[in-house]
Amino acid sequence: MSFWVSGQQLAVWRKQARQVAIAQEISPDEVDWLLQIWTDVDKLSLRLGSFESRSQIPIPQSWSVLNERWQTRLTENCPIQYLAGLSPWRDFVLKVSPAVLIPRPETELIIDWLSQEKAINPQLSQGNWVDLGTGSGAIALGLALCFPEARIFAVDTSLDALAIAQENAQSYGLGDRIEFLHGSWWTPLAHCQGQIQGMISNPPYIPSSMIAGLQPEVTQHEPHLALDGGEDGLVAIRHLVETAPDYLVAGGLWLVEIMAGQAPWVAELLENQGQYQGIQLLKDLAGIERFVVAYRI
Ligand SMILES: C[S@@+](CC[C@H](N)C(=O)[O-])C[C@H]1O[C@@H](n2cnc3c(N)ncnc32)[C@H](O)[C@@H]1O
Structure with a gap:
């Protein structure tokens, strides 16, 4: 089954998520990092807002599942690398889980x-x-x-x-x-x-x-x-x-x-x-x- 969101939906979610992050003293960059992992939207497109006009942006899970993971970040302090299952380190993007330390x-x-x-x-x-x-x-x-x-x-x-x-x-x-x-x-x-x-x-x-x-x-x-x-x-x-x-x-x-x-x-x-x-x-x-x-x- 394939999942997608519209650029408009994503923009609204991103704006709210960044505001909530700031209110909880979490870096709003974490929201953008997750969006880059979950979607094909890159950093520049996030900054310029050019993704907003896209009607369908593919995502790996239903939006409600992804949003739930973000809520885990907010309510349970779960590091985003564990939510994404990935962590960048040198030129690698490594798979991580709570069984391993997030490489620093x-x-x-x-x-x-x-x-x-x-x-x-x-x-x-x-x-x-x-x-x-x-x-x-x-x-x-x-x-x-x-x-x-x-x-x-x-x-x-x-x-x-x-x-x-x-x-x-x-x-x-x-x-x-x-x-x-x-x-x-x-x-x-x-x-x-x-x-x-x-x-x-x-x-x-x-x-x-x-x-x-x-x-x-x-x-x-x-x-x-x-x-x-x-x-x-x-x-x-x-x-x-x-x-x-x-x-x-x-x-x-x-x-x-x-x-x-x-x-x-x-x-x-x-x-x-x-x-x-x-x-x-x-x-x-x-x-x-x-x-x-x-x-x-
Ligand atoms: C600080 S983490 C470092 C992980 C990774 N090398 C890094 O730099 O991200 C320490 C690692 O040592 C492992 N460890 C703890 N006790 C150990 C032991 N007695 N023998 C071998 N590995 C052990 C842990 O399971 C953990 O993966």
Whole structure:
């Protein structure tokens, strides 16, 4: 069955939805973002209003179903990426569901940094790379494009997340470049000790006591498995510091995304572990120390 709305109907709905959004301190851009996902109307046409004269605009579901989803945004604080089932990340539009964290723009910087780093350190382009805690698969897909010669492993303890990551890889023709493995951190990679060129992880790093105070969109809808980093937020990171040296090749790279304020603690953990060198703190675009990098001695 095909569904459509008239340009006039859409214009009236858009105007009202934007007004309600503003009244609830939600960005009205969210309304336009959803309309661009649900219809073939582009940003320019929305801005100029040129879509209003169209008699039939195709939509994926009945208008009442789509409007209900928007109401969920307003009444239940559901992030629009979950309503749309999609999230843009770098050049990808990734499938997402409440089983996976919505991939964040700051995480994109990991791939930018690696692209620069491989130019000065060509050794990085070969061998095995791993994305531990892959979620939607965003980082693993980025790694596959950044290192076309490398073999990529993507691990998650959530089977639902792995299914989504796999779908995302397949939809970009990267299904046979990435091996998806179920288990906790390095466990499914026991056969790869001493063979990993680079380990990337955006692990859960928020202290348990802070989770309830996050934005409702996050606390009420994103998977706590992706957020909760234990009492001090560092449980997973500490584990990755301790275990990675057994898996990395000499000169292999360790890169983890962290929360604001954690950088000195993570640098100290790496220093004390004794098998890392070249520890660096990298900032995000807001100037926050967001990533820690080190190399296996
Ligand atoms: C912060 S999310 C990151 C998701 C994705 N890499 C990204 O950057 O958008 C953390 C991910 O780690 C996974 N995770 C949590 N505990 C894990 C464990 N013990 N072993 C493997 N993955 C785990 C979660 O399921 C979640 O997908």
